Amino acid sequence: MANADFLNEINKRRTFAIISHPDAGKTTITEKVLLFGNALQTAGTVKGKKSGQHAKSDWMEMEKERGISVTTSVMQFPYNDHLVNLLDTPGHEDFSEDTYRTLTAVDSCLMVIDAAKGVEDRTRKLMEVTRLRDTPILTFMNKLDRDIRDPLEVMDEVESELDILCAPITWPIGCGKSFKGVYHLYRDETILYQSGHGHTIQEVRILKGLDNPELEDAIGSDLAETLRDELELVRGASNDFDKELFLDGQLTPVFFGTALGNFGVDHMLDGMVEWAPAPQGRETDESPVESTDTKFSGFVFKIQANMDPKHRDRIAFCRIVSGKYEKGMKMRHSRLGKDVRISDALTFLAGDRALLEEAYAGDIIGLHNHGTIRIGDTFTSGDNYRFSGIPNFAPELFKRIRLRDPLKQKQLLKGLIQLSEEGAVQVFRPLANNDLIVGAVGVLQFDVVVARLKAEYNVDALYEHINVNTARWVYCKDEKKLDEFRRKGEQNLALDGGDNLTYIAPTRVNLQLSQERFPDIEFKNTREN
Ligand code: GDP
Numbered sequence: 001m002a003n004a005d006f007l008n009e010i011n012k013r014r015t016f017a018i019i020s021h022p023d024a025g026k027t028t029i030t031e032k033v034l035l036f037g038n039a040l041q042t043a044g045t046v047k048g049k050k051s052g053q054h055a056k057s058d059w060m061e062m063e064k065e066r067g068i069s070v071t072t073s074v075m076q077f078p079y080n081d082h083l084v085n086l087l088d089t090p091g092h093e094d095f096s097e098d099t100y101r102t103l104t105a106v107d108s109c110l111m112v113i114d115a116a117k118g119v120e121d122r123t124r125k126l127m128e129v130t131r132l133r134d135t136p137i138l139t140f141m142n143k144l145d146r147d148i149r150d151p152l153e154v155m156d157e158v159e160s161e162l163d164i165l166c167a168p169i170t171w172p173i174g175c176g177k178s179f180k181g182v183y184h185l186y187r188d189e190t191i192l193y194q195s196g197h198g199h200t201i202q203e204v205r206i207l208k209g210l211d212n213p214e215l216e217d218a219i220g221s222d223l224a225e226t227l228r229d230e231l232e233l234v235r236g237a238s239n240d241f242d243k244e245l246f247l248d249g250q251l252t253p254v255f256f257g258t259a260l261g262n263f264g265v266d267h268m269l270d271g272m273v274e275w276a277p278a279p280q281g282r283e284t285d286e287s288p289v290e291s292t293d294t295k296f297s298g299f300v301f302k303i304q305a306n307m308d309p310k311h312r313d314r315i316a317f318c319r320i321v322s323g324k325y326e327k328g329m330k331m332r333h334s335r336l337g338k339d340v341r342i343s344d345a346l347t348f349l350a351g352d353r354a355l356l357e358e359a360y361a362g363d364i365i366g367l368h369n370h371g372t373i374r375i376g377d378t379f380t381s382g383d384n385y386r387f388s389g390i391p392n393f394a395p396e397l398f399k400r401i402r403l404r405d406p407l408k409q410k411q412l413l414k415g416l417i418q419l420s421e422e423g424a425v426q427v428f429r430p431l432a433n434n435d436l437i438v439g440a441v442g443v444l445q446f447d448v449v450v451a452r453l454k455a456e457y458n459v460d461a462l463y464e465h466i467n468v469n470t471a472r473w474v475y476c477k478d479e480k481k482l483d484e485f486r487r488k489g490e491q492n493l494a495l496d497g498g499d500n501l502t503y504i505a506p507t508r509v510n511l512q513l514s515q516e517r518f519p520d521i522e523f524k525n526t527r528e529n
Contacts, residue, residue, distance in 0.1 A: 002292050006324070006360075010291055011278045013362035015085040015319075017102055019130065020112035021120035025142040028259040029112055030075070033086060035201060036266055037077025074317060074364045076347060082273040085364060097393050097423060097441050098302065100129050101375065104390050105301040105319040107362065108136040108276040110268065111252065112259075115141040115148035115175075119161045127162045133389075134249035136276060137164060140268050145195065145258040147176040155238065155254060165251040167241040170267050171234055172256040173219055173227050180219040182256050182264060183210065183227060185234075186241070190227075191267070192218055198262040243275055279362030282321045284378070286385040289322050291361040296323030296331065299387040300377045303369060303422035314422065315346065315366040316373040323381060325359040334378040334386050344368060374498060375423045376528055394525040395426050395439030398468035398504075399446060402436075404460040412436065415457035416449075420497030425449045428471065428494040428502055431486075437494065437504065438463070439471055467506045472523035474501045481520045489514065500527060 020026045073088045087106055089099040103109070109130050111123060130137060141154065148154070155166040170182035173190070181193040190207040207214050210231065215224045245251035253271050257264015281290040282299070289297050302317040328343040346366035347359060359365050367373060376390040403412055416427040416436060425448075426439040440446055446463060453459045474493070476482040486493060486501070492514070494502050503523060505511035515523055 002294050006294065007292060009324075009360040010362065012082045013085065013279050013360065014082055014108065014273055014276050015087065015106050015279060015362040015364075016108045016110055016272065016276065017087040017089050017106045018110045018112055019089070019103075019123060019126035021114070021117075021122040024112045024114040024117075024120070024123075025259040026112055029110070029140065029142070029265060030086065030088065032198075032259055032262045032265040033084075033269065034075060034077060035262070036269055037079050037084065074366075076363070079269055080273055084269075084273070085362060087364065099126065100393070101301045101390055101423065103129050103135065104133070105299075105317075105364065106135065107278070107280050108138065108272070110272070111137050111139045113139060113141050113154065113158070114143050115151065115154055115256070116143055116146055118149060118154050118157045124161065127164075131249065136246050136249055137252045138268060138272055138276065139166070139252045139254045140259075140264070141172075141254060141256045142259050144172050144175050144179050144256055144264070145261050148172075151256065152234070152237065158252070158254075164249070165239045165245065166254050167239045167246075167251055168234060168256075169241060169253045169271055170255050170257070170264065171227075171231060174223055178223070179258070180223060182267070183231065184267065185231070190215060190218070193258075193261065193263045195261055198258075198260050200262070201266075202262060241275075246275060247277060279321075279360075283388050284385040285388055289385075289387075291322055293322035294324075295383070296325060296329065296379070296381040297321045297383075297387075298325075298365070298379050299390060300367075300373055300375055300379075301390055303373065303375060314369040314418070316369040316377070318345075318365050318367055318379060320359055320361050320363050320365065321387065322361050325363070325365055327357050330381070331379040332382050332384070333372065334380055334384055335374070336372065337384065339382075342367060371418065371421075374421045388528060391526040391528055392423070392426070393441055394471050394473070394527075395441055396470065397440045397443060397446070398428075398466055398471075399438050399463040400435055400466040401438045401449075401461050401463055404462060408459050411457050411459045412453065412461060415453045415459055417497045419449055419452065424452070426471075427497045428504060429496075430494045430504065431490050432493075435466070437466060437468060439468075468504050469507050470505050470511060472503045472505070472511065472525060473527045474503050475522040475524065476520055478520060481518075485518050485521050489518070 018026045018029060075086045077084055087102050089102045113119065113123065141151065151172055158164065158166050169186060170184050172182050173180040179193055181191050183190050188209055192205040194202060207218060210228060239251060241253050242251055246253060255264055255268040255271065259265060279291040281288050298318040298320040300316045300318050304315050325345060328341065330339050330341050332339050378386040403409060419425050420427045425445050428437040428439060438446065438449060450461055453461050492504050494504050496502050503514065
């Protein structure tokens, strides 16, 4: 039976990720969120492109060079009696696979929009992914210290392009040089903005009530009048906040502010801890697991190497779905049917690694991976079910990889297989020859792989063109038919990093012909462990 303390631990947790188009302000918001969580002394240490100081969440050399965030990191911080887990996602499109999988590990998302630009490409794509699980979405309209578009128009764009209703929670007063703050529609308060205080938590001046005579003094009588008129219009034209629709992923509460000026982020956080769901259960290949189940369970959504040059190991990120992690506990690695004792799981308190004593549903723990953990793996307290819905995607780009020094073939294969288990890239070994084919979803992955092979496996590799257009995982319940297919199709078959049979097609037409010729064979473009 779950007792009250246990339920309280779950109810106080919120696990979310930020989705946005590059440059909308995700990194800046992350800094401010950590500032409110007292996780950073002064904001600005997450990423300083200009100062040359680098993010706690940007580990790899390549990220530093390119100023992009390639890896996913996890940050936990307290906020208003709650415990918040923020899962960072790579912003660059080439790492979308990682992003998709990270979104399976959260219970809500914050959508950040550059209010001068409105809805952009990457946001559109990421919203599609959140729709797969109807993840609740909060929205932050950023960069109000600049001249933005008409806020009603931007909200309209969100509604029509992303197919989600907008409910403004705060409303901006002016923008750019005349940005004065926001009015909170539900607290009936005007919260005044002061520029130049972005690196600290601001002492804000709050005026209660829209008819407060001090409002004229504070923002000027013209703006005060405009605000009152606008609010009348906004209240008439937009949706009221509705928690049920929000939890269903059909309506998003909208907050306005400036991440750089550290204004408005706390209003969003208040909304997050008040409305966003506590850790949710997940589907398995048997029956669903509820977050309030007392038996431990979790799934791996990400494997990452070299997060810290001082610890050159690989960490599997496991989202706890139910129960409690305790130091030294026994877990079952469900795919292998093996019990393991875990006494050194890590937590990621704002990027610093610390040995963890206990963790609950919604938390992410880092398990040391000695080559036995793959993306999608399930850990339980003795059961054999597996969580579903953590996909691998069929790559769309392929290259043959070759060694400069042929003596290191074994090292190369080991490196590629480990990198494929991390989800950094996919590797295919044709049945008919000794080629090694690397498959990626985005082109940047190829560079990362060669750089990491050199740094971590001391292998000097290069790419050659190969005539492969697409890949499909192959399944058939009928062993005989699968054998026949294996014989007849050998020229196009390969094993991936996890020894799964894959069809490697030189052209789309070739794939289509094979599908017609072998109707009993399933050709799948995603694979779950
Ligand atoms: P990301 O790519 O989404 O992580 O975006 P960043 O947080 O790195 O922000 C991109 C750029 O926009 C940086 O130069 C930030 O300083 C700037 N920026 C972020 N938030 C604001 C804001 O509220 N106002 C202004 N004027 N600039 C901002």
